[in-house]
Protein backbone atom coordinates (compact mmCIF):
# COMPACT_ATOMS: atom_id res chain seq x y z
CA UNK A 327 0.00 0.00 0.00
CA UNK A 328 1.40 3.41 -0.87
CA UNK A 329 1.51 6.01 1.83
CA UNK A 330 -0.78 9.03 1.52
CA UNK A 331 1.20 12.26 1.06
CA UNK A 332 2.07 13.83 4.39
CA UNK A 333 1.21 10.69 6.34
CA UNK A 334 3.79 8.68 8.32
CA UNK A 335 3.97 4.91 8.01
CA UNK A 336 2.12 3.01 10.68
CA UNK A 337 4.24 1.86 13.64
CA UNK A 338 6.29 3.92 16.05
CA UNK A 339 4.52 7.27 16.44
CA UNK A 340 6.46 10.39 15.57
CA UNK A 341 7.87 12.17 18.63
CA UNK A 342 8.89 15.78 18.43
CA UNK A 343 12.56 16.33 19.39
CA UNK A 344 13.10 17.83 22.80
CA UNK A 345 14.49 21.35 22.64
CA UNK A 346 17.20 21.77 25.27
CA UNK A 347 18.04 25.50 25.40
CA UNK A 348 21.49 24.84 26.92
CA UNK A 349 22.66 22.58 24.12
CA UNK A 350 21.00 24.63 21.38
CA UNK A 351 22.83 27.69 22.71
CA UNK A 352 26.14 25.79 22.82
CA UNK A 353 25.61 24.66 19.22
CA UNK A 354 24.80 28.21 18.08
CA UNK A 355 27.96 29.51 19.75
CA UNK A 356 30.10 26.85 18.04
CA UNK A 357 28.49 27.68 14.70
CA UNK A 358 29.19 31.38 15.16
CA UNK A 359 32.83 30.61 15.95
CA UNK A 360 33.20 28.19 13.03
CA UNK A 361 31.12 30.02 10.44
CA UNK A 362 31.84 33.68 10.96
CA UNK A 363 35.04 33.63 12.99
CA UNK A 364 33.26 34.96 16.08
CA UNK A 365 35.10 34.98 19.41
CA UNK A 366 33.47 32.63 21.91
CA UNK A 367 33.98 35.05 24.80
CA UNK A 368 32.16 37.80 22.87
CA UNK A 369 29.38 35.73 21.36
CA UNK A 370 28.45 33.82 24.51
CA UNK A 371 27.21 36.68 26.69
CA UNK A 372 24.66 37.82 24.10
CA UNK A 373 23.49 34.24 23.46
CA UNK A 374 23.10 33.74 27.22
CA UNK A 375 21.08 36.95 27.51
CA UNK A 376 18.77 35.90 24.67
CA UNK A 377 18.32 32.45 26.23
CA UNK A 378 17.30 34.08 29.53
CA UNK A 379 14.87 36.45 27.80
CA UNK A 380 13.42 33.63 25.73
CA UNK A 381 12.93 31.53 28.85
CA UNK A 382 11.07 34.39 30.60
CA UNK A 383 8.77 34.81 27.59
CA UNK A 384 7.95 31.12 27.66
CA UNK A 385 7.44 31.06 31.42
CA UNK A 386 10.49 28.87 31.97
CA UNK A 387 13.83 29.51 33.65
CA UNK A 388 17.35 29.65 32.30
CA UNK A 389 19.35 29.98 35.49
CA UNK A 390 23.01 30.32 36.49
CA UNK A 391 23.53 26.57 36.36
CA UNK A 392 22.21 26.45 32.80
CA UNK A 393 24.51 29.34 31.87
CA UNK A 394 27.49 27.62 33.53
CA UNK A 395 26.81 24.35 31.69
CA UNK A 396 26.41 26.13 28.33
CA UNK A 397 29.68 28.00 28.91
CA UNK A 398 31.51 24.82 29.88
CA UNK A 399 30.18 22.97 26.83
CA UNK A 400 31.30 25.72 24.46
CA UNK A 401 34.70 26.42 25.99
CA UNK A 402 35.51 22.77 26.67
CA UNK A 403 34.51 21.66 23.17
CA UNK A 404 36.59 24.40 21.54
CA UNK A 405 39.66 23.81 23.69
CA UNK A 406 39.66 20.05 23.22
CA UNK A 407 38.62 20.18 19.57
CA UNK A 408 41.93 18.71 18.34
CA UNK A 409 41.56 15.65 20.56
CA UNK A 410 37.86 15.23 19.74
CA UNK A 411 38.49 15.55 16.00
CA UNK A 412 41.01 12.69 16.22
CA UNK A 413 38.48 10.53 18.08
CA UNK A 414 35.60 11.42 15.72
CA UNK A 415 37.83 10.69 12.71
CA UNK A 416 38.33 7.17 14.08
CA UNK A 417 34.55 6.70 14.29
CA UNK A 418 33.39 7.88 10.86
CA UNK A 419 34.07 6.18 7.57
CA UNK A 420 35.10 9.26 5.59
CA UNK A 421 37.60 12.09 6.01
CA UNK A 422 36.40 14.76 8.46
CA UNK A 423 36.61 17.47 5.78
CA UNK A 424 33.75 15.68 4.01
CA UNK A 425 31.50 15.88 7.08
CA UNK A 426 29.31 19.00 7.14
CA UNK A 427 30.63 21.53 9.69
CA UNK A 428 27.31 21.73 11.63
CA UNK A 429 27.32 17.92 11.95
CA UNK A 430 30.92 18.04 13.17
CA UNK A 431 29.99 20.68 15.74
CA UNK A 432 27.21 18.47 17.11
CA UNK A 433 29.57 15.48 17.20
CA UNK A 434 32.25 17.50 18.99
CA UNK A 435 29.70 18.72 21.56
CA UNK A 436 28.68 15.10 22.09
CA UNK A 437 32.30 13.94 22.32
CA UNK A 438 32.99 16.57 24.97
CA UNK A 439 30.03 15.44 27.06
CA UNK A 440 31.14 11.80 26.77
CA UNK A 441 34.89 12.24 27.22
CA UNK A 442 35.40 15.57 28.96
CA UNK A 443 32.57 15.94 31.51
CA UNK A 444 30.87 13.93 34.24
CA UNK A 445 27.61 13.80 32.31
CA UNK A 446 26.58 10.09 32.25
CA UNK A 447 27.17 8.53 28.83
CA UNK A 448 23.52 7.65 28.14
CA UNK A 449 22.45 11.23 28.99
CA UNK A 450 25.24 12.69 26.83
CA UNK A 451 24.24 10.56 23.86
CA UNK A 452 20.51 11.13 24.13
CA UNK A 453 20.82 14.90 24.75
CA UNK A 454 23.10 15.24 21.72
CA UNK A 455 20.88 13.14 19.49
CA UNK A 456 17.89 15.30 20.49
CA UNK A 457 19.98 18.37 19.64
CA UNK A 458 20.85 16.82 16.28
CA UNK A 459 17.15 16.18 15.57
CA UNK A 460 16.39 19.88 16.26
CA UNK A 461 19.28 21.47 14.39
CA UNK A 462 20.17 18.88 11.72
CA UNK A 463 16.98 16.87 11.17
CA UNK A 464 16.07 13.25 11.87
CA UNK A 465 18.15 11.74 9.04
CA UNK A 466 21.47 13.19 10.16
CA UNK A 467 20.55 12.61 13.82
CA UNK A 468 20.75 8.86 13.08
CA UNK A 469 24.33 9.31 11.85
CA UNK A 470 25.14 11.34 14.99
CA UNK A 471 23.61 8.61 17.15
CA UNK A 472 25.74 5.90 15.51
CA UNK A 473 28.98 7.89 15.85
CA UNK A 474 28.34 8.84 19.48
CA UNK A 475 27.65 5.22 20.41
CA UNK A 476 31.05 4.31 18.99
CA UNK A 477 32.70 7.15 20.93
CA UNK A 478 30.93 6.09 24.15
CA UNK A 479 32.35 2.58 23.84
CA UNK A 480 35.59 3.61 25.60
CA UNK A 481 36.89 6.35 27.86
CA UNK A 482 39.25 9.20 26.99
CA UNK A 483 42.43 7.40 28.05
CA UNK A 484 41.59 4.41 25.89
CA UNK A 485 40.83 6.69 22.95
CA UNK A 486 44.10 8.58 23.37
CA UNK A 487 46.03 5.32 23.43
CA UNK A 488 44.33 4.45 20.16
CA UNK A 489 44.44 7.74 18.22
CA UNK A 490 47.60 9.55 19.41
CA UNK A 491 50.92 8.46 17.89
CA UNK A 492 53.27 7.01 20.56
CA UNK A 493 55.33 9.68 22.33
CA UNK A 494 58.59 7.92 21.50
CA UNK A 495 57.84 7.95 17.78
CA UNK A 496 56.70 11.56 17.49
CA UNK A 497 56.64 13.53 20.74
CA UNK A 498 55.14 16.71 19.25
CA UNK A 499 52.36 14.91 17.40
CA UNK A 500 51.61 12.87 20.50
CA UNK A 501 51.34 15.97 22.69
CA UNK A 502 49.35 17.76 20.00
CA UNK A 503 46.61 15.10 20.01
CA UNK A 504 46.64 14.35 23.74
CA UNK A 505 46.61 18.00 24.85
CA UNK A 506 44.69 19.42 21.91
CA UNK A 507 47.08 22.05 20.55
CA UNK A 508 48.18 22.48 16.92
CA UNK A 509 51.55 20.83 16.43
CA UNK A 510 53.32 24.11 15.53
CA UNK A 511 52.16 25.65 18.81
CA UNK A 512 53.38 22.64 20.80
CA UNK A 513 56.70 23.08 19.08
CA UNK A 514 56.91 26.86 19.66
CA UNK A 515 55.88 26.62 23.33
CA UNK A 516 58.37 23.82 23.93
CA UNK A 517 61.16 25.88 22.34
CA UNK A 518 60.28 28.78 24.60
CA UNK A 519 59.94 26.70 27.77
CA UNK A 520 62.84 24.31 27.22
CA UNK A 521 63.20 21.24 29.42
CA UNK A 522 61.69 17.79 29.11
CA UNK A 523 58.30 16.19 28.74
CA UNK A 524 56.87 16.97 32.18
CA UNK A 525 57.11 20.75 31.86
CA UNK A 526 55.57 21.04 28.41
CA UNK A 527 52.78 18.62 29.38
CA UNK A 528 51.99 20.74 32.45
CA UNK A 529 51.94 23.89 30.32
CA UNK A 530 49.67 22.40 27.64
CA UNK A 531 47.31 21.07 30.31
CA UNK A 532 47.24 24.48 32.03
CA UNK A 533 46.17 25.98 28.69
CA UNK A 534 43.15 23.68 28.80
CA UNK A 535 42.03 24.86 32.24
CA UNK A 536 39.57 27.65 32.79
CA UNK A 537 41.56 30.62 34.21
CA UNK A 538 40.55 32.10 37.54
CA UNK A 539 38.98 35.54 37.54
CA UNK A 540 41.45 37.95 39.16
CA UNK A 541 40.71 41.51 40.18
CA UNK A 542 43.15 44.38 40.44
CA UNK A 543 42.62 46.91 43.21
CA UNK A 544 43.69 50.21 41.69
CA UNK A 545 45.99 51.95 44.17
CA UNK A 546 44.64 55.15 45.66
CA UNK A 547 41.11 53.96 44.90
CA UNK A 548 40.86 50.60 46.66
CA UNK A 549 43.04 47.91 48.19
CA UNK A 550 43.01 44.14 47.80
CA UNK A 551 42.14 43.87 51.50
CA UNK A 552 39.15 46.24 51.21
CA UNK A 553 37.79 44.29 48.27
CA UNK A 554 38.24 40.95 50.04
CA UNK A 555 36.56 42.38 53.17
CA UNK A 556 33.59 43.58 51.11
CA UNK A 557 32.85 40.05 49.86
CA UNK A 558 31.88 36.82 51.70
CA UNK A 559 35.00 35.18 53.14
CA UNK A 560 34.80 31.98 51.09
CA UNK A 561 34.44 33.78 47.76
CA UNK A 562 37.92 35.31 47.46
CA UNK A 563 41.55 34.42 47.88
CA UNK A 564 44.53 36.77 48.02
CA UNK A 565 46.64 37.17 44.90
CA UNK A 566 49.56 34.80 44.55
CA UNK A 567 52.10 37.46 43.64
CA UNK A 568 50.65 40.89 43.05
CA UNK A 569 49.86 43.10 46.05
CA UNK A 570 46.93 44.50 44.07
CA UNK A 571 45.31 41.13 43.26
CA UNK A 572 42.19 39.43 44.61
CA UNK A 573 41.22 36.07 43.14
CA UNK A 574 37.53 35.24 42.87
CA UNK A 575 36.39 31.72 43.72
CA UNK A 576 34.93 29.59 40.92
CA UNK A 577 31.76 31.14 39.52
CA UNK A 578 32.54 34.55 41.06
CA UNK A 579 31.03 37.38 39.05
CA UNK A 580 33.22 40.51 38.86
CA UNK A 581 30.21 42.59 37.79
CA UNK A 582 28.74 41.90 41.23
CA UNK A 583 31.71 43.54 42.99
CA UNK A 584 31.01 47.20 43.92
CA UNK A 585 34.65 48.26 43.45
CA UNK A 586 34.62 46.89 39.89
CA UNK A 587 31.30 48.57 39.04
CA UNK A 588 32.69 51.84 40.38
CA UNK A 589 36.00 51.54 38.48
CA UNK A 590 38.05 51.40 41.69
CA UNK A 591 39.08 47.90 40.65
CA UNK A 592 39.15 45.98 37.39
CA UNK A 593 39.50 42.47 36.04
CA UNK A 594 43.15 41.76 35.28
CA UNK A 595 45.36 38.71 35.17
CA UNK A 596 48.11 38.76 37.78
CA UNK A 597 50.75 38.51 35.05
CA UNK A 598 49.61 41.84 33.60
CA UNK A 599 49.62 43.38 37.06
CA UNK A 600 53.20 42.19 37.61
CA UNK A 601 54.34 43.68 34.30
CA UNK A 602 52.88 47.13 35.04
CA UNK A 603 54.14 47.06 38.64
CA UNK A 604 57.67 46.01 37.56
CA UNK A 605 57.95 48.89 35.09
CA UNK A 606 56.76 51.30 37.79
CA UNK A 607 59.28 49.86 40.29
CA UNK A 608 62.34 49.94 38.01
CA UNK A 609 65.00 52.14 39.67
CA UNK A 610 65.39 55.52 38.00
CA UNK A 611 67.72 58.46 38.62
CA UNK A 612 66.35 61.97 38.21
CA UNK A 613 63.00 63.12 36.89
CA UNK A 614 60.14 60.62 37.18
CA UNK A 615 57.03 62.53 36.16
CA UNK A 616 56.05 61.53 32.64
CA UNK A 617 54.98 58.02 31.83
CA UNK A 618 53.76 56.63 28.52
CA UNK A 619 51.78 53.50 27.67
CA UNK A 620 52.34 53.30 23.92
CA UNK A 621 49.91 50.40 23.20
CA UNK A 622 47.24 51.04 25.78
CA UNK A 623 44.00 49.48 24.50
CA UNK A 624 41.84 48.24 26.12
CA UNK A 625 43.51 49.87 29.11
CA UNK A 626 44.17 47.24 31.78
CA UNK A 627 47.84 48.01 32.32
CA UNK A 628 47.30 51.71 31.65
CA UNK A 629 44.74 51.92 34.47
CA UNK A 630 47.14 50.33 36.95
CA UNK A 631 50.08 52.44 35.76
CA UNK A 632 48.02 55.65 35.90
CA UNK A 633 46.93 54.86 39.46
CA UNK A 634 50.51 54.12 40.60
CA UNK A 635 51.70 57.25 38.77
CA UNK A 636 49.07 59.37 40.53
CA UNK A 637 50.35 58.19 43.92
CA UNK A 638 53.86 59.34 42.96
CA UNK A 639 52.95 62.69 41.44
CA UNK A 640 53.52 61.43 37.88
CA UNK A 641 51.19 61.54 34.90
CA UNK A 642 50.43 58.81 32.34
CA UNK A 643 49.84 59.38 28.64
CA UNK A 644 47.93 56.36 27.30
CA UNK A 645 48.29 56.08 23.52
CA UNK A 646 46.31 53.70 21.32
CA UNK A 647 46.11 53.52 17.54
CA UNK A 648 42.52 52.28 17.23
CA UNK A 649 39.96 54.96 18.15
CA UNK A 650 37.42 52.44 19.48
CA UNK A 651 40.06 50.87 21.70
CA UNK A 652 41.19 54.32 22.85
CA UNK A 653 37.60 54.84 24.05
CA UNK A 654 37.93 51.67 26.14
CA UNK A 655 41.15 53.09 27.60
CA UNK A 656 39.24 56.28 28.46
CA UNK A 657 36.65 54.21 30.30
CA UNK A 658 39.30 52.19 32.16
CA UNK A 659 41.08 55.35 33.33
CA UNK A 660 37.99 57.41 34.24
CA UNK A 661 38.14 58.43 37.89
CA UNK A 662 41.92 58.01 38.12
CA UNK A 663 43.04 59.98 41.20
CA UNK A 664 45.69 61.95 39.29
CA UNK A 665 46.12 63.58 35.88
CA UNK A 666 46.29 61.44 32.76
CA UNK A 667 45.72 61.75 29.04
CA UNK A 668 44.33 59.31 26.49
CA UNK A 669 45.42 59.91 22.91
CA UNK A 670 44.75 58.19 19.61
CA UNK A 671 48.24 57.81 18.20
CA UNK A 672 50.39 55.45 16.16
CA UNK A 673 53.30 54.40 18.33
CA UNK A 674 55.48 53.88 15.27
CA UNK A 675 54.95 57.53 14.21
CA UNK A 676 54.90 59.20 17.55
CA UNK A 677 53.09 62.41 18.26
CA UNK A 678 55.48 63.20 21.14
CA UNK A 679 58.98 64.64 21.23
CA UNK A 680 61.99 62.31 21.51
CA UNK A 681 63.07 61.80 25.11
CA UNK A 682 59.78 63.17 26.44
CA UNK A 683 59.10 60.35 28.92
CA UNK A 684 60.72 58.83 31.98
CA UNK A 685 59.00 55.44 31.79
CA UNK A 686 57.46 53.84 28.71
CA UNK A 687 55.51 50.61 28.34
CA UNK A 688 54.95 48.95 24.96
CA UNK A 689 52.71 45.92 25.39
CA UNK A 690 52.82 45.11 21.72
CA UNK A 691 50.30 43.31 19.50
CA UNK A 692 51.31 39.63 19.32
CA UNK A 693 50.05 36.13 18.58
CA UNK A 694 48.62 35.80 22.10
CA UNK A 695 50.10 32.30 22.48
CA UNK A 696 50.49 33.09 26.18
CA UNK A 697 46.78 33.62 26.70
CA UNK A 698 45.34 30.49 25.09
CA UNK A 699 43.41 29.75 28.32
CA UNK A 700 41.23 32.79 27.68
CA UNK A 701 40.50 32.41 23.99
CA UNK A 702 39.50 28.79 23.48
CA UNK A 703 39.31 29.06 19.68
CA UNK A 704 42.49 31.13 19.24
CA UNK A 705 44.86 28.18 18.96
CA UNK A 706 42.95 26.86 15.92
CA UNK A 707 42.89 30.25 14.16
CA UNK A 708 46.48 31.28 14.56
CA UNK A 709 48.94 30.20 11.89
CA UNK A 710 52.71 29.78 12.22
CA UNK A 711 53.08 32.57 9.62
CA UNK A 712 51.37 35.05 11.99
CA UNK A 713 54.50 35.17 14.12
CA UNK A 714 56.54 36.73 11.31
CA UNK A 715 53.60 39.00 10.45
CA UNK A 716 53.84 40.80 13.81
CA UNK A 717 57.63 41.17 13.67
CA UNK A 718 57.98 44.57 11.91
CA UNK A 719 55.34 46.22 14.12
CA UNK A 720 56.87 44.81 17.31
CA UNK A 721 60.32 46.08 16.31
CA UNK A 722 58.95 49.44 15.22
CA UNK A 723 57.07 49.99 18.47
CA UNK A 724 60.05 49.05 20.64
CA UNK A 725 62.45 51.21 18.59
CA UNK A 726 60.14 54.22 18.92
CA UNK A 727 59.63 53.55 22.64
CA UNK A 728 63.40 53.82 23.09
CA UNK A 729 63.33 57.13 21.22
CA UNK A 730 60.47 58.36 23.40
CA UNK A 731 62.26 57.76 26.70
CA UNK A 732 64.91 60.15 28.03
CA UNK A 733 68.49 59.05 28.67
CA UNK A 734 68.37 57.20 32.01
CA UNK A 735 64.68 56.38 31.54
CA UNK A 736 63.23 52.86 31.34
CA UNK A 737 61.23 51.06 28.63
CA UNK A 738 59.20 47.92 29.30
CA UNK A 739 58.70 45.66 26.27
CA UNK A 740 55.85 43.21 26.99
CA UNK A 741 54.02 40.50 25.06
CA UNK A 742 51.37 37.98 26.02
CA UNK A 743 53.27 35.45 23.95
CA UNK A 744 56.32 33.48 25.05
CA UNK A 745 57.32 32.75 21.43
CA UNK A 746 61.07 33.51 21.22
CA UNK A 747 60.58 35.30 17.88
CA UNK A 748 58.22 37.78 19.61
CA UNK A 749 60.25 38.21 22.78
CA UNK A 750 64.06 38.01 22.93
CA UNK A 751 64.60 38.14 19.18
CA UNK A 752 62.77 41.49 19.00
CA UNK A 753 64.70 42.95 21.93
CA UNK A 754 68.06 41.71 20.61
CA UNK A 755 67.38 43.01 17.10
CA UNK A 756 66.28 46.46 18.26
CA UNK A 757 69.20 46.80 20.66
CA UNK A 758 71.57 45.69 17.91
CA UNK A 759 70.09 48.02 15.30
CA UNK A 760 69.73 51.19 17.40
CA UNK A 761 72.45 53.50 16.10
CA UNK A 762 71.50 56.90 17.43
CA UNK A 763 70.89 55.71 20.97
CA UNK A 764 72.19 53.13 23.40
CA UNK A 765 70.27 51.02 25.86
CA UNK A 766 71.00 48.20 28.29
CA UNK A 767 68.85 45.45 29.69
CA UNK A 768 67.81 45.85 33.32
CA UNK A 769 67.31 42.73 35.45
CA UNK A 770 63.53 42.54 35.77
CA UNK A 771 63.51 39.60 38.19
CA UNK A 772 64.01 41.55 41.44
CA UNK A 773 61.13 43.79 40.36
CA UNK A 774 58.76 40.85 40.73
CA UNK A 775 59.59 40.10 44.37
CA UNK A 776 58.70 36.66 45.66
CA UNK A 777 57.89 35.29 42.21
CA UNK A 778 59.90 32.10 41.59
CA UNK A 779 61.06 30.51 38.33
CA UNK A 780 61.33 33.69 36.27
CA UNK A 781 64.11 32.33 34.08
CA UNK A 782 67.78 33.21 33.75
CA UNK A 783 67.13 36.93 33.32
CA UNK A 784 67.57 39.73 32.74
CA UNK A 785 64.13 39.50 31.09
CA UNK A 786 61.29 37.51 32.69
CA UNK A 787 58.83 34.97 31.40
CA UNK A 788 55.71 34.01 33.35
CA UNK A 789 53.89 30.72 32.73
CA UNK A 790 50.34 29.47 33.36
CA UNK A 791 51.53 26.15 34.83
CA UNK A 792 54.19 27.71 37.08
CA UNK A 793 52.62 31.01 38.11
CA UNK A 794 48.89 30.60 37.38
CA UNK A 795 49.16 33.67 35.12
CA UNK A 796 49.08 34.21 31.39
CA UNK A 797 52.49 33.62 29.78
CA UNK A 798 53.50 37.31 29.86
CA UNK A 799 57.01 38.31 28.83
CA UNK A 800 58.77 41.46 30.03
CA UNK A 801 62.13 42.95 29.10
CA UNK A 802 63.21 46.20 30.77
CA UNK A 803 65.64 48.45 28.92
CA UNK A 804 67.34 51.52 30.26
CA UNK A 805 68.42 54.15 27.76
CA UNK A 806 72.05 54.98 28.36
CA UNK A 807 72.84 57.46 25.60
Ligand SMILES: C[S@@+](CC[C@H](N)C(=O)[O-])C[C@H]1O[C@@H](n2cnc3c(N)ncnc32)[C@H](O)[C@@H]1O
Pocket residue numbers: 598620621622623624625626627628645646647648651671672673674689690691692719
Ligand atom coordinates in the same frame (compact mmCIF):
# COMPACT_ATOMS: atom_id res chain seq x y z
C1 LIG B 1 48.40 43.68 23.49
S1 LIG B 1 47.36 45.03 23.26
C2 LIG B 1 47.71 46.03 24.65
C3 LIG B 1 46.96 45.60 25.92
C4 LIG B 1 46.98 46.68 26.97
N1 LIG B 1 48.34 47.05 27.31
C5 LIG B 1 46.23 46.27 28.22
O1 LIG B 1 46.88 45.84 29.19
O2 LIG B 1 45.02 46.40 28.25
C6 LIG B 1 48.12 45.92 21.97
C7 LIG B 1 47.39 47.19 21.60
O3 LIG B 1 48.22 47.91 20.71
C8 LIG B 1 47.40 48.57 19.76
N2 LIG B 1 48.24 48.94 18.59
C9 LIG B 1 48.50 48.23 17.49
N3 LIG B 1 49.32 48.91 16.68
C10 LIG B 1 49.60 50.07 17.30
C11 LIG B 1 50.39 51.20 16.96
N4 LIG B 1 51.07 51.25 15.82
N5 LIG B 1 50.43 52.23 17.83
C12 LIG B 1 49.75 52.19 18.99
N6 LIG B 1 48.97 51.15 19.36
C13 LIG B 1 48.91 50.10 18.53
C14 LIG B 1 46.33 47.54 19.46
O4 LIG B 1 45.20 48.16 18.89
C15 LIG B 1 46.08 46.98 20.86
O5 LIG B 1 45.06 47.69 21.50
